[in-house]
Amino acid sequence: MYKSEYLNCLLEKVKKQYQNEIEFIQAVEEFFDSMDILLEKHPEIVDTQVIDRIIYPERVFEFRIPWVNDQNKIEVNTGYRVQFNSAIGPYKGGMRFDKSVNLSILKFLGFEQTFKNSLTGLPMGGGKGGADFDPIGKSDGEIMRFCQAFMSELYHFIGPDMDVPAGDLGFGAREVGYMYGMLKKLTHLHQGSFTGKGISFGGSLGRTEATGYGVCYFAEEMLKTYLNTSFKDKKVIISGCGKVARYAIKKAWSLGAKIIGVSDRYGCIIDENGLDVDYIFNISANTGCCSKEYHEKYPTAFYSTNVKDLWNTKHQVDIIMPCATQGEINLEDAKSIKENGCFMLVEGANMPVDLPAIRYFNESGIIFAPGKAANAGGVAVSGLEMSQNAMHLSWTFEEVDEKLQGIMKDIFKKCYEISKEYNQPKNLAMGANIAGFLKVFDAMKQEGVI
Ligand code: GLU
DSSP states (O other), X not given: OOSOHHHHHHHHHHHHHTTTOHHHHHHHHHHHHHHHHHHHHOTTHHHHTHHHHHTSOSEXXXXXXXXXXXXXXXXXXXXXXXXXXXXXXXXXXXXXXXXXXXXXXXXXXXXXXXXXXHHTTSSOOEEEEEESOOOTTOOHXXXXXXXXXXXXXXXXXXXXXXXXXXXXXXXXXXXXXXXXXXHHHHHOOOOOOSSSOOGGGTOOTTHHHHHHHHHHHHHHHHHHHHHSOOSTTOEEEEEOOSHHHHHHHHHHHHTTOEEEEEEETTEEEEOTTOOOHHHHHHHHHHHSOOHHHHHHHOTTSEEESOGGGGGOOOSXXXXXXXXXXXXXXXXXXXXXHHHTTOOEEEOOSSSOBOHHHHHHXXXXXXXXXXXXXXXXXXXHHHHHHHHHHHHTOOOOHHHHHHHHHXXXXXXXXXXXXXXXXXXXXXXXXXXXXXXXXXXXXXXXXHHOOO
8 A cells, every 4th residue: 555545556457457557566566665756755746647648658559470480380478568658758668578478568668668768868769569479499590581571561650759669578680681672672771779789780899798797897896886896796696598687797796796696598507616607607698508518627615596586695795686577586585585695786787676676675675776876887888870871970989888887876876866866775776767767757748749
């Protein structure tokens, strides 16, 4: 129950209307936790009815994607693009290929993206898309044909000043390449209306590393501000084996951390003396997995096929950065994490921690950073890619990385300042929600009822 009756009614309405959309409802509830605090100080926001409007996507496209597999059989998937909010700029956000993809997941991601993009300070609205297509085990030809079939529908709805997709889970540089190639063939335009492109056709240096590095730059600010310390000698666990996790592992390690646990979708490995990061980085780059191969080379490391064992190590751990996917950590995991001595949790994935666990971290003094702030480095560098495309030039890796560091510092500062203003200096989730919201709110108010 919220203090604000307005929010209670709105939540009831959303729950009734979208009862099967569990992930989307969690994202709205998490956001309302912070709006409840904001409305106490600014009750006048209620009359603008911006919150009534902001929880609805502006537009959702759902379409059929028929394609031919290697056995010459026709398969059909469902594709989506959720154009969530364009108050501060063209829709911007990634595309996800995973068998779990449905409208609830894409709506939650689009909603979060709206505030994440606002926090970057760049003029980007929020969007998200994807398909219930499982890329695992597909041949390169199948991936290309699927991407082309997808783009033959999607191209109607995107453009550099309209909607600019990028990658996400199951959707990397290869998929961006095939999609962008098809977009160009269909439109005859080379406009950069996709980010995460290859360097040879308009991509930005530093985009591959950006999300993982950005998570560490954000975590560094937290360590400095709250504890006057750094990554040096901290024991760190990072889940996931995709691009975000790999570059977070690499950066945290280069900043002096000891990486003691990592995972992939099949299992996890833990070594309290520190894992061989170079080895993990190389195997995961080739296969997207690391735990089993690692255990074969280093049999003394603890190995389990239960990925949840990562949260229950019984070893001292300082910092946790979940970088796999949504719903990785629940209340029970949160309690084990606390018992292991962890003092800081930074979300690298989007919503890897569920709402009861977030509330528990806040109550038990673990400093929690939400993905919409900590993992914004990826989309921020996508924004820089759009700028470079518009100016027809390219910046060096060092230039992009310097800008990324500045943006992550600035996002931390915005969240921290707000959390201090509302007398909860460690509540960065509240800081992120309020800071992200206020900019979109201001734009929506000025743009009228549209
Ligand atoms: N999928 C990433 C995210 O969740 C990046 C989106 C983008 O670059 O547009 O923020």
